[in-house]
Amino acid sequence: MSEEMAYFISDFFTYLLNGIAQGSIYALIALGYTMVYGIIKLINFAHGEFYMIGAFTGYYLIINGVPLYIALPAAMLGSGLIAVIVERLVYRPIRYAGRIPALITALGTSLFFQYLGQGTVGADPKAFPTAFENTTYQVGDVFISKIQIVIFVVTMTLMAGLWFVVNHTKLGKAMRATSFNMNAAELMGINTNFIISFTFFIGSALAGAAGVLVGMYYNTVEPMMGLIPGLKAFIAAVLGGIGIIPGAVLGGLTLGIAENMVVGFWISTYRDAVAFAILIIILLVKPAGLLGKNRKEKV
């Protein structure tokens, strides 16, 4: 094997690992998008802000000496509760007002949290405290850092938990029923309002966890941090097929890997364009997403 080939392979695996780490974060955020869309057909543009809130909760807890294994669940709880409050105050009254008012409300909520964050904690990026010693391990020519391992483990655990809740509990069955047909679910005695709140809670808790993980991975948190990852996670959700839970994971990982490959092997300044290019291609070729089924519109 030539030397260039060896370099290529070690680079490839490094980018792949980076891609998986970033992709699992996108996947965590995308899960919330997809669950909310699946249940009330709302593109929750404020989802990126729940991720930001999670990151800041984690930041303030860790800075005050709370260990990571308490700070992470607390951050999830914090962003989950705020999402439930937002759902109750803002999204519930507008649920039946139509698509466009709901979309605008979500955009307004997103702006509200961004600027509220700027007003309360300041617009400047803050250095995320190191929760543990970050060592880098070498496997052959490939480097993997401890934080990346933590990201894999945390995401996998959370996703397994979500999978269990959705597929093997009564609550999960109610969620699936509500997403399938809200009126019928209500007739069967399911408290759909509660289920929707619960969906918001779970989705935003996952985003909050992603926020803490990103804070540790990139070492900064700022009030505007939710905008671009929020959009990209949304793209991941569309890529996998919006409303489909495994699709969000697939989409997130695909997006993360594709982005890191382009950045690594080609041009780094086009990082953000990759995601949007993927989005447009998927919308034109298979608008229902990778795992989605094509549904014909009836007159």
Next chain:
Amino acid sequence: MDYLIYLTIQSGIFIILAVSLNLINGICGQFSLGHAGFWAVGAYVGAAYSVFFALPVPDFVNLLIGCGLGFSAAAIAGLAIGVPCLRLRGDYLAIATLGFGEIIRIIIMNMDSVGGPRGFTGIPAWSNFFWVYLFVAITIIFVVNLLRGTHGRAIISIREDEIAAESMGIYTFKYKVLAFVIGAGFAGVAGVLFAHTTQFIHPNSFNFMWSVIILLMIILGGLGSVTGSVVGAIILSLLPEVLRFFGETVSEWRMVIYSVLLICLMLWRPSGIFGKHELDIKKLFGMKKGDA
């Protein structure tokens, strides 16, 4: 005084943007979230013309040439984006246009000849109150006249019911693209005027948030009504500045107040600030013309 004139010019530019987006979103019913992209295309093409290729003619002629180029460039971009995207509907169309708007911004960010991430400096200040409001008038008259004719009726019918329009023999795809291209073109003109007012443009001044704010303008005024978008554009471009006068604290929190106002508007009056009264204003204008 200069500040007031600047604000008036700025709201004029936003009126052009809002009216042109209204043609796409409100009148044709195609939900586009990428308007800032076309605005950017116009601004950069116009600025590049006046910085690199300006002809030795009076400034206002150059400005007019710039506006023409900005219109064509943005309209071509609109055609290139509209043809593939307008096959999509609803939410998906919104996301696809959002994606294209961002891609335009990222491409500009990577073009070194127009400054890239440093921004584009040294644009001559050819635009002024008169030229901006001349183009505001042209845009409004064009859109209003378009609505009265055959093509406009066809465009409205797509919003009302696409399937019914198609079964009445209207080639809906053609009219959707037409509305999209014209809307994009006028956004390009707004871009040229903007570049020649501020004399400095940066790719980030055309990001996704601006598409949202222009969209909010037309929704505030009432989707589909031209006078509504004019009023919406004026209110939303002045509101952050007006809030400045309420003291230090209010000024610091003005974007928060602004977003709360938007949420409240959606909760209590999703049809726009004027709701049904908007139509009355239109009738009033119509009657005045009829009487004269």
